[in-house]
């Protein structure tokens with residue numbers, strides 16, 4: 417398998433067993449975010465996607481109406497079942513809902529070798545709320561995220577609301593992204609990516625990556641569209657797919673940024689509210 421996923425698979429590669437990636441995330445009934453977005457990104461990056469479902473949301477383009485959690489031991493059992501049989505080349509988290517689920521995920525990932533002390537890179541996307549402001553994580557679970565998962569993470573990918581909730585650092589200008597990256601990095605991940613989508617007054621979307629020593633700016637255009645549902649999930653999944661294919665973290669994150677830029681550029685309206693970013697542009701148009 418080629419380490420660079422920024423191209424279509426050749427016809428020979430399409431018959432090989434692809435690298436394996438696991439998402440530990442909630443379902444989105446509207447099909448825009450959560451594990452649906454993750455599986456789409458994995459597929460279109462040439463990676464076999466596996467799921468450990470944490471919660472089922474009742475969600476549409478207008479927001480999250482409700483969710484039910486999967487029992488923590490069932491979440492852990494899904495992780496152990498797929499990794500024990502199939503193996504895993506990289507994993508990511510999305511909506512984790514509760515402290516009990518986070519605790520179970522941390523223990524299961526540690527057991528199967530996902531994370532800093534294991535062999536499979538681990539991307540922790542600290543999903544706290546939907547873009548409409550509906551909570552996807554109980555308030556008392558923030559400590560568990562910080563204390564149990566961040567120290568295991570190869571990379572964490574907070575948006576600016578999540579930075580504020582996790583560290584208290586408020587970001588309202590591009591110049592403040594470095595303070596946010598330092599504060600998040602102090603919580604223990606190897607790499608920290610601060611996403612700038614919520615800096616809506618900035619004419620560009622420049623994300624900031626930090627490894628504890630060096631800062632790497634990830635420039636990008638800001639597209640004038642309200643339809644960015646699932647953008648964070650799609651980016652974290654594209655990064656995870658690149659890591660599963662063997663890319664180093666810096667290269668994987670640069671790929672994830674290019675991938676989500678294209679996905680936002682191709683986003684579409686759906687329902688009466690906010691539509692999703694799109695991965696359709698990655699699908700071959702070859703007739704079957």
Ligand SMILES: Nc1ncnc2c1ncn2[C@@H]1O[C@H](COP(=O)(O)OP(=O)(O)O)[C@@H](O)[C@H]1O
Pocket residue numbers: 574575576611612613614621622623636637638639640641644646647648649651673676677680
């Ligand atoms: N309107 C936009 N145009 C281009 N890129 C965007 C836009 N909104 C968000 N992004 C990018 O999408 C990714 C997800 O960002 P963000 O919206 O901050 O995260 P989340 O979806 O987790 O809230 C980042 O790379 C960000 O820069």
Ligand SMILES: Cc1ncc(COP(=O)(O)OP(=O)(O)O)c(N)n1
Pocket residue numbers: 441442443444449450451473475510511543545546547548552644645646647648649650
């Ligand atoms: C089930 C589920 N998981 C995550 C999200 C949030 O998705 P994300 O891509 O982080 O951001 P927004 O689409 O909310 O901007 C979700 N809504 N549902």
